[in-house]
Amino acid sequence: MPAMEQNLRVPGPTPLPMEVREAQSAPMIDHRGTEFGELLREISAGLGQLIGTQGDVLLLTGSGSGALEAAIVNTLSPGDRVLGVSIGAFGDRFAKIASAFGADVERLDVAWGTAADPAAIAAHLAANAPYRAVLLTHNETSTGVTNPLRELASAVRGAPGDPLLLVDGISGLGAMPFEMDAWGIDLVVSASQKAFMASPGIAIAAVGARATSAGETARMPRAYWDFGEARKWAEKGQTPWTPAVSVLYGMRVGVRRLLEEGREATWARHAAIAGAVQAGLERLGLQLVAAPADRSHTVTAAWVPDGLEWGPFNAAMRAKGLVVAGGQGAWVGRILRFGHMGAVGIDEMCDAVRVMGETLAELGHPADAGAATQTMRELYESRALART
Ligand SMILES: Cc1ncc(COP(=O)(O)O)c(C=O)c1O
Numbered sequence: 001m002p003a004m005e006q007n008l009r010v011p012g013p014t015p016l017p018m019e020v021r022e023a024q025s026a027p028m029i030d031h032r033g034t035e036f037g038e039l040l041r042e043i044s045a046g047l048g049q050l051i052g053t054q055g056d057v058l059l060l061t062g063s064g065s066g067a068l069e070a071a072i073v074n075t076l077s078p079g080d081r082v083l084g085v086s087i088g089a090f091g092d093r094f095a096k097i098a099s100a101f102g103a104d105v106e107r108l109d110v111a112w113g114t115a116a117d118p119a120a121i122a123a124h125l126a127a128n129a130p131y132r133a134v135l136l137t138h139n140e141t142s143t144g145v146t147n148p149l150r151e152l153a154s155a156v157r158g159a160p161g162d163p164l165l166l167v168d169g170i171s172g173l174g175a176m177p178f179e180m181d182a183w184g185i186d187l188v189v190s191a192s193q194k195a196f197m198a199s200p201g202i203a204i205a206a207v208g209a210r211a212t213s214a215g216e217t218a219r220m221p222r223a224y225w226d227f228g229e230a231r232k233w234a235e236k237g238q239t240p241w242t243p244a245v246s247v248l249y250g251m252r253v254g255v256r257r258l259l260e261e262g263r264e265a266t267w268a269r270h271a272a273i274a275g276a277v278q279a280g281l282e283r284l285g286l287q288l289v290a291a292p293a294d295r296s297h298t299v300t301a302a303w304v305p306d307g308l309e310w311g312p313f314n315a316a317m318r319a320k321g322l323v324v325a326g327g328q329g330a331w332v333g334r335i336l337r338f339g340h341m342g343a344v345g346i347d348e349m350c351d352a353v354r355v356m357g358e359t360l361a362e363l364g365h366p367a368d369a370g371a372a373t374q375t376m377r378e379l380y381e382s383r384a385l386a387r388t
């Protein structure tokens with residue numbers, strides 16, 4: 001099955017709209033010329049609007065994990081006390097990166113499949129010696145859970161020592177409500193291959209004033225990821241190192257599309273699509289991992305039904321062109337993850353749920369694919385009507 005004909009429902013990389021594909025195949029330009037400067041400035045300014053920040057929006061060449069590392073090394077020093085709040089595999093990764101660079105990381109692990117509780121975080125912060133930084137995940141892609149970030153940020157803001165708040169926003173930014181400055185977030189990272197609808201290769205770091213001044217005294221080693229360098233070159237409309245120019249072409253289209261749609265409309269579309277997918281999967285008889293209030297608008301995780309082996313189930317779906325993701329860490333083989341972020345519409349979602357339902361039935365797990373897709377369309381249309 002050629003990649004272009006797949007129904008790519010992993011939680012990133014997300015499908016590329018045709019105009020993004022066309023933009024990404026445009027001729028190469030000089031990354032030290034004026035045309036590149038316009039490209040860089042337009043994307044950074046657009047992202048600032050989408051994220052709700054007056055801070056610097058730096059575009060780095062690398063994957064999202066690179067930006068997580070950049071967030072750590074540009075704000076902290078070895079020995080700094082850091083609280084890593086983890087609700088899944090990506091929260092674990094953020095904390096691990098901080099440890100690797102010598103931070104004194106204390107972990108606050110929340111059971112996988114659930115969100116962090118702002119009151120519990122506030123109580124933990126109040127009862128312990130001050131931290132230099134708190135690490136949070138906005139949307140935990142490994143479990144399909146969204147943290148109540150606004151409330152968590154408010155708990156961190158009132159904490160002793162006024163810790164920095166560093167956020168992994170990789171699979172939420174652009175698709176779900178996010179107000180960096182208003183919520184008091186010091187630094188957030190994301191990546192081109194998620195809600196921004198471009199190929200992998202560009203990482204985003206939005207850096208607020210407190211994180212910038214933390215960088216002046218931070219002593220962790222850094223070279224490629226040095227925000228000081230990135231900022232200095234961005235002022236000239238350039239990047240310190242050769243950037244992924246073609247991915248930036250695609251991101252410009254993605255960011256323009258998001259701005260044209262409007263933040264609230266994009267967030268509402270993702271909420272409506274997520275609601276429809278979640279109802280459809282439940283109608284197939286699947287049990288979702290997260291409680292309704294914690295469910296992500298960009299990725300849904302469901303338990304693999306008892307008696308069904310993930311390997312053959314996944315292979316049978318892939319043979320029909322439906323590509324979903326499996327579980328991570330301790331949940332390999334136990335859950336499936338269905339991505340719905342970026343250029344998502346109800347038709348591809350219904351098609352994916354239909355294929356999943358038909359595959360389940362073929363493997364001896366009766367599922368009514370027709371009823372599931374009908375439920376999805378009705379729900380989506382009722383929400384679309386409510387939005388008009
Ligand atoms: C929440 C979250 N954090 C971090 C990452 C890692 O990003 P990357 O794979 O681009 O390094 C991902 C990727 O899926 C993610 O969803």
